[in-house]
Amino acid sequence: MSKPTNIPTHAPTNMEKPADIGADATEMLSNWGRATTDYFGRLLKSYPTAPPKILEAVEYSLLAGGKRLRPALILESWRACSGGDAKYPAPAALAAAAAMELVHTFSLVHDDLPAMDDDDLRRGRPTNHKVFGEATAILAGDAMVAMAFDVLARNCPPLLVGPLVGELAHATGPAGMIGGQVIDMDGEHPPRNLHELQSLHRMKTGALLTASCRMGAIAAEADAENISRLDRYGRHLGLAFQIVDDLLDETATPEQMGKATKKDAERGKVTYPTLLGLEASRREAERNLAAALEAIVPLGAEGEGLRALAKFVVERRV
Amino acid sequence: MSKPTNIPTHAPTNMEKPADIGADATEMLSNWGRATTDYFGRLLKSYPTAPPKILEAVEYSLLAGGKRLRPALILESWRACSGGDAKYPAPAALAAAAAMELVHTFSLVHDDLPAMDDDDLRRGRPTNHKVFGEATAILAGDAMVAMAFDVLARNCPPLLVGPLVGELAHATGPAGMIGGQVIDMDGEHPPRNLHELQSLHRMKTGALLTASCRMGAIAAEADAENISRLDRYGRHLGLAFQIVDDLLDETATPEQMGKATKKDAERGKVTYPTLLGLEASRREAERNLAAALEAIVPLGAEGEGLRALAKFVVERRV
Numbered sequence: 001m002s003k004p005t006n007i008p009t010h011a012p013t014n015m016e017k018p019a020d021i022g023a024d025a026t027e028m029l030s031n032w033g034r035a036t037t038d039y040f041g042r043l044l045k046s047y048p049t050a051p052p053k054i055l056e057a058v059e060y061s062l063l064a065g066g067k068r069l070r071p072a073l074i075l076e077s078w079r080a081c082s083g084g085d086a087k088y089p090a091p092a093a094l095a096a097a098a099a100m101e102l103v104h105t106f107s108l109v110h111d112d113l114p115a116m117d118d119d120d121l122r123r124g125r126p127t128n129h130k131v132f133g134e135a136t137a138i139l140a141g142d143a144m145v146a147m148a149f150d151v152l153a154r155n156c157p158p159l160l161v162g163p164l165v166g167e168l169a170h171a172t173g174p175a176g177m178i179g180g181q182v183i184d185m186d187g188e189h190p191p192r193n194l195h196e197l198q199s200l201h202r203m204k205t206g207a208l209l210t211a212s213c214r215m216g217a218i219a220a221e222a223d224a225e226n227i228s229r230l231d232r233y234g235r236h237l238g239l240a241f242q243i244v245d246d247l248l249d250e251t252a253t254p255e256q257m258g259k260a261t262k263k264d265a266e267r268g269k270v271t272y273p274t275l276l277g278l279e280a281s282r283r284e285a286e287r288n289l290a291a292a293l294e295a296i297v298p299l300g301a302e303g304e305g306l307r308a309l310a311k312f313v314v315e316r317r318v
Numbered sequence: 319m320s321k322p323t324n325i326p327t328h329a330p331t332n333m334e335k336p337a338d339i340g341a342d343a344t345e346m347l348s349n350w351g352r353a354t355t356d357y358f359g360r361l362l363k364s365y366p367t368a369p370p371k372i373l374e375a376v377e378y379s380l381l382a383g384g385k386r387l388r389p390a391l392i393l394e395s396w397r398a399c400s401g402g403d404a405k406y407p408a409p410a411a412l413a414a415a416a417a418m419e420l421v422h423t424f425s426l427v428h429d430d431l432p433a434m435d436d437d438d439l440r441r442g443r444p445t446n447h448k449v450f451g452e453a454t455a456i457l458a459g460d461a462m463v464a465m466a467f468d469v470l471a472r473n474c475p476p477l478l479v480g481p482l483v484g485e486l487a488h489a490t491g492p493a494g495m496i497g498g499q500v501i502d503m504d505g506e507h508p509p510r511n512l513h514e515l516q517s518l519h520r521m522k523t524g525a526l527l528t529a530s531c532r533m534g535a536i537a538a539e540a541d542a543e544n545i546s547r548l549d550r551y552g553r554h555l556g557l558a559f560q561i562v563d564d565l566l567d568e569t570a571t572p573e574q575m576g577k578a579t580k581k582d583a584e585r586g587k588v589t590y591p592t593l594l595g596l597e598a599s600r601r602e603a604e605r606n607l608a609a610a611l612e613a614i615v616p617l618g619a620e621g622e623g624l625r626a627l628a629k630f631v632v633e634r635r636v
Contacts, residue, residue: 050497053500054497054500110460115453138456141460142463142496146488146490146494149487158476161479165467166472169467169468173465174368175366175368176464179368182371182372185454185457186369186371
């Protein structure tokens with residue numbers, strides 16, 4: 001098997017002034033999203049001996065145009081902890097952003113499978129297995145996880161690989177996202193109260209969102225105090241994100257969301273709106289937003305981007 | 319999400335004299351296999367917040383009693399490169415052995431799925447999805463990959479994490495095992511000649527077997543020359559392994575193999591026996607065995623265990 005060529009980690013050429021990205025969340029997401037997408041373009045070229053079919057299936061889902069919220073959280077956490085003077089993202093921060101989005105995308109591809117949520121539409125396009133078939137979709141998801149860890153191992157300074165791989169692997173595994181997915185799929189033991197619902201979401205969506213913030217800080221070689229601030233920010237942002245997701249599933253149209261909506265209600269799933277009602281759910285999202293913002297007050301002006309992202313998460317309509 | 323407790327990496331208590339393991343391959347596989355199984359027992363306890371169901375499904379396949387060939391290759395490669403004076407395996411070698419077996423087992427669980435090979439029997443027991451259902455089997459496989467990288471990040475010396483993660487991730491990904499699986503599943507473009515068949519097997523089974531040998535050497539902080547010797551040994555052993563696998567699928571009974579046999583022929587798959595015939599296939603396996611042994615001549619007496627393993631691979635009847 002030929003060894004991979006290293007991914008060039010210099011600044012993407014079409015991202016001219018990343019240091020000038022303001023606190024406008026949409027612009028920030030679009031800029032960091034483009035940096036991540038460019039990175040994927042180079043990454044996919046770094047497996048010249050792979051069968052084209054698997055790279056096509058991976059590319060289809062990677063480049064389907066998600067919000068790229070997790071890469072933005074990593075890159076803004078990195079920036080907040082680097083003092084804001086770095087002009088371009090460090091290789092470790094970009095690698096972490098790509099690795100995290102690979103894991104997130106793998107989870108979507110597997111969640112959509114007939115044996116799981118059986119969804120036909122994702123990000124406004126047919127789901128991966130609808131286009132490539134079930135076997136290839138399973139393998140494409142598997143390939144994305146391997147690529148995520150490959151990216152970290154190949155592109156981070158040696159002493160950062162362990163901490164970054166550890167964060168991502170633990171947040172992905174049985175005590176993180178995958179564990180949450182198992183609870184969510186278990187129709188026999190649905191969460192019965194707010195405590196159990198929060199514990200599900202801390203694993204299913206919260207683990208990767210919190211790990212994003214921690215990994216950005218780790219890529220910036222932040223001290224334990226700042227990592228812990230970003231951890232708290234991430235946990236509250238994660239809960240706010242999930243509450244808003246539940247609200248949007250209830251109130252948005254499939255056209256807005258690029259995927260089927262009102263699925264929770266159809267499946268009789270316990271959600272924030274079913275437990276608390278729409279209004280109290282909205283207040284709970286606002287309360288978590290406030291707590292997230294509170295956690296990063298000590299970061300001062302450097303936390304501007306993270307504040308904008310947190311507000312975006314709660315105010316978004318998609 | 320609570321952080322994991324570290325896995326104790328001291329020597330397993332029921333493995334009294336690992337340094338005395340002779341060159342008897344069966345005994346070696348059984349001893350290193352027990353060390354790996356004990357390690358899994360501790361690993362499964364290190365996710366106290368994970369839902370029990372996912373750990374059960376992971377445990378079911380992890381402790382189903384495979385040959386543990388890959389862990390043995392890692393631990394014998396480690397021993398050959400450590401000068402043989404180390405009494406117990408280094409934490410990095412044991413972690414690499416567990417991580418590799420996790421990835422191998424994940425690949426079996428996903429390969430057996432209805433959308434893939436649709437197998438009911440594995441290692442003499444019902445396949446994972448037959449017991450836990452398709453959704454949980456998919457997630458159990460996913461969890462095992464995450465756990466593999468978690469194990470490496472948590473239990474290796476900082477400077478070894480990058481090289482070990484890189485080897486495992488690359489050998490698993492689109493240019494390695496998963497890429498090979500994609501080619502193997504592609505009924506429209508089966509390999510047409512020996513060259514294409516070898517290229518398929520170098521990815522599908524060879525990549526992990528070669529990576530096992532390399533990772534053992536890396537865990538022993540071997541020099542580039544010894545890594546390259548073990549790489550060559552691993553590549554030839556990988557081809558010999560696959561040829562013998564094809565021969566056994568043709569000639570062994572399901573009782574011997576603990577899984578369905580003659581499936582290649584049923585599916586009209588191109589194999590070594592269909593391309594070369596039984597006798598020439600056996601000679602090709604012997605030729606690769608000789609080349610594997612040749613590669614490790616410079617290791618002298620330290621290579622005794624690896625020589626026994628290579629012979630076992632070619633002479634095995636299961």
